[in-house]
Amino acid sequence: MRELIRSWQAGLRHPWSWLGLASAILLLMTLGWGGAWATRVYLNESEARGQNTLGLAVAVLRGHLARFERLPQLLADHEDIKRLVTAPDDGAFVDQINHYLREVNGLLETSDIYVMLPDGNTVAASNFDTETSFVGGNFSYRPYFIDALAGGLGRFFGLGTTSLKRGYYFGAPIHTEAGISGVVVIKIDLDEMESSWRGGDYEVIVTDPEGIIFMTSETDWLFMSVPPLTEDLLARTAKTIRYANAELRDLPTSQQRYQDDHQLLIVEDGAPRKEFLMVSEEMDEAGWTVTVLLDTASARSQAAVTVVLAVLLIGLVALSAAIYLQRRAQLQERLHIERRAHEQLEHRVIERTRELAQVNAQLEAEIGERKATEATLRQTQSDLIQAGKLAALGQMSAALSHEFNQPLAAARNYADNAIVLVERGRIEDARDTMSRIAGLIDRMASISRHLRNFARKPNEKLASVDLELVTRETLEIIGWRIKDGSAELVIDLGPTPLWVKAGPVRLQQVLVNIIANAVDAVSQATDKRIDLVARRSASKVTITIRDRGAGIPAGLGERIFDPFFSTKGVGKGLGLGLSISYNIVKDFGGDLRVENHPDGGAIFIIELKAATPAASEAESMAEPAE
Known part of the structure; x- marks a missing residue:
């Protein structure tokens, strides 16, 4: 006996024995606790998926009901409907309302629309010309009629006693001078929503307050009761004839909880027996309970596969450990080889460090050269800035020369006219001409003040300007x-x-x-017409100036507004007019662009903000620089 104990103790000291014992314990824990844990994890995933499906189903149901909830009241407020319930014996008018209800029913895509008198008799219906017509039927026992006749909004779901079709009913009272004189009812079909649930890996059921399945993706469960049917339950259902003559049956089920976390429903209707994970939500506004049932077979299969994989993993780890112990001796033999390799690596590191030191020295030399280059670059940039300032000064001088040419030419023309008028003794006309020259000089002074806008945005406020007055003064120049x-x-x-x-x-x-450019453009053309057209559209005024010249050459449209760019010959322009004009229009908050007209020539388009004459006087006084 002592020898056996000693041999067992000696065996435990061997690594192989500890490995086998640990593997056995892990296998037992995996088969016991691991299976339950894996099942719970996969049921949690199924429940999360079921909650998403449930939320979508409830949202669709609520949205479908909300779509039609207010429609009965709208129809009840219709004057013809009110007239119908006050004069139900007018056959021609009843026939007119029947056709009207059929048309509305088709537009709304509802199941049926009908009008009931206070005694419950149906006087008009959208299905008046069908074999299942509601006309003449009495539905006073339905809750939707009772609630609506009491002045509220009637709601009810059930199986139609005439059509034998399921539907949801909305009823609204018809108010006349005599009080509530009738009820308008809209019935909506629920089959379309129900059909959308089929084909998934889940079942959806909708039960009434008694637990009877009213809608389901599993057609065999329709009108079956989840709780056992009782005499009281059948009596309450028969009172409202909710399910007409449909046969109500029990759905053989039992419920249980898995680890107090998940509600399970076992259905034994037929073979084989099925287990479902159940998630539910109440729809109080409709009196429904919507439940999504997910088959637990998939979750339990995944849990079993997970346990098998865990067992295989434990076996693989044990096998790997055995291989490790077996090769441990071989690793000892390789230590000597690795030691020699380590020494060789250290030698290579020393050599590489020496090479890196040399490269570092070269980099320091290059850094010194780059610092010198950077200093040279800074000096060059300083020279370029000075050159830019000189270029800007030259550009401003050229702009002044260009902008003064037009009013100077006009002033010279007026001066020649003034001399002729003085020689002829027309002193008043000469005085008027001299006034025009003074006005041109004032405009030249204003231009000189505003040319700085070519470089920066001005601070003075804009005004409401009369376009006709500006055009007239432009023609003077x-x-x-x-x-x-x-x-x-x-x-x-x-x-x-x-x-x-x-x-x-x-x-x-x-x-x-722009007009001066247009004159130059038509100088060699046969048709020398220039069109200036202005129109207002909404909050903008668009001014177009079209010439009939050669147009803008291809590829130059984007450069036409650049400073010193000109399509004219040498000595015929500085190329600043359009650039200055572009900046001025932008200062106004507008836009200036140019296009080639389809019939030939170029067209300049100016878009400005529209203004009102009422503000013109005050705003003109607020712009001193103009």
Whole structure:
């Protein structure tokens, strides 16, 4: 006996013995506790999936009912319906209402719509011309009629006693001067929603307050009771004739809980016996209980597979441990080889460190060179900034020269006219001409103040500007240019005065630049017409200036508004007019673009914010720079 104990104790000291004992304990724990744990995990997953399905089913049911809930009251408020219940003996009018209800029933896609008198008799119905017509039927026993006749909204679900079709009923009272004179009822079909539940890996049932299945994805369960049928239950159901002549049967079931977490329903209707995980939600507004049943066979199969995998994993771990112990001796033999390899690795690391030190020295040299290059770059950038300032100064000088050419030419023209008028003794006309010259000089001063907008946005407030007045003053400046170019300017400002949000002098500056370009564009054309059209659309005023010249060359449309870019020949323009005009329009909060017209020539499109004449006077005074 002592020898056996000593041998057993000696065996326990061997690693193989401890490995076998540990593997056996793990296997027993896996088969016992692990199976229950895995089943619970997979049932939790099934319940979460069932809750999602349940929430979707309840949401669809509620949405479908809510869609029709208010419709009976709308029909009850219809004057013809009120007239019907006060004069139900008018055959022609009853026939008219029958056709009306049939039309409404088709539009709403409901099952039936009918009108009942206070005694419960149906006087008109959408199915008046069918074999199952409700006309003449008395449904005073239905709760939807009783509740509606009492002044509330009637609700009821059940099997139709005439049509033998399931449906949900909404009833609404018909109020007349005599009080409640009838009830309008809408019946909706539930078969479409029920059919959408079929084909899934779950069952959906809807039960009434008595526990009778009213809707289900399993057609064999229809009108079966989950709790056992009793005389009281049958009596309550028969009172409202909820299920007409349908046969009510018991659904053989039993319920139990799994580890106090999951409600299980065992159905023994036929073979084989089925176990379902049950999740439910009450629909108080309809008096229903919606339940989703998920077959637990899948969860239990997955749990069994998990346990088998765990057992195989334990076996694999045990086998791996055995292999480890077996090869441990071999590893001892490899230590010497690894030691030598380690020494060789250290030698290579020393060599690589030396190489890295050399590379580091080269990098430091390169860093010094880059610092010198960076200093040179900073100096170059400083030189470029100075050059940019000089370029900007040159651009501003060129812009001043370009913008002054138009009013100077007009002033020269007025001065020549003034001399002629003085020589002829027309002093008043000469004085008027000199006033125009003074006005041009004022505009030149205003232009010089506003040219800084080419570089930054101005601070002065915009005003409501009369477009007709600006156009007329623009012609005073550009008129001589149009005449010298033998061009014809056709102006169409529409039937009503147009007011825009802008600055009058700057807007005039834009129109002068674009019309001058149009005159140059038609100089070599046969048709020298230039169209200026303005129209208001909503909150914008669109001004279009079209010439009949050669148009914008392909590929240059995006560059046309760049400073110093010009399609004219050398010495015929600085290329600043459109760039300045573009910036001015942007300052106004508008947009300026150019396109080629389909019939030839270019068309410039100016979009500005529309303004009202009422604000023009005050806002004009608030813009001192114009």
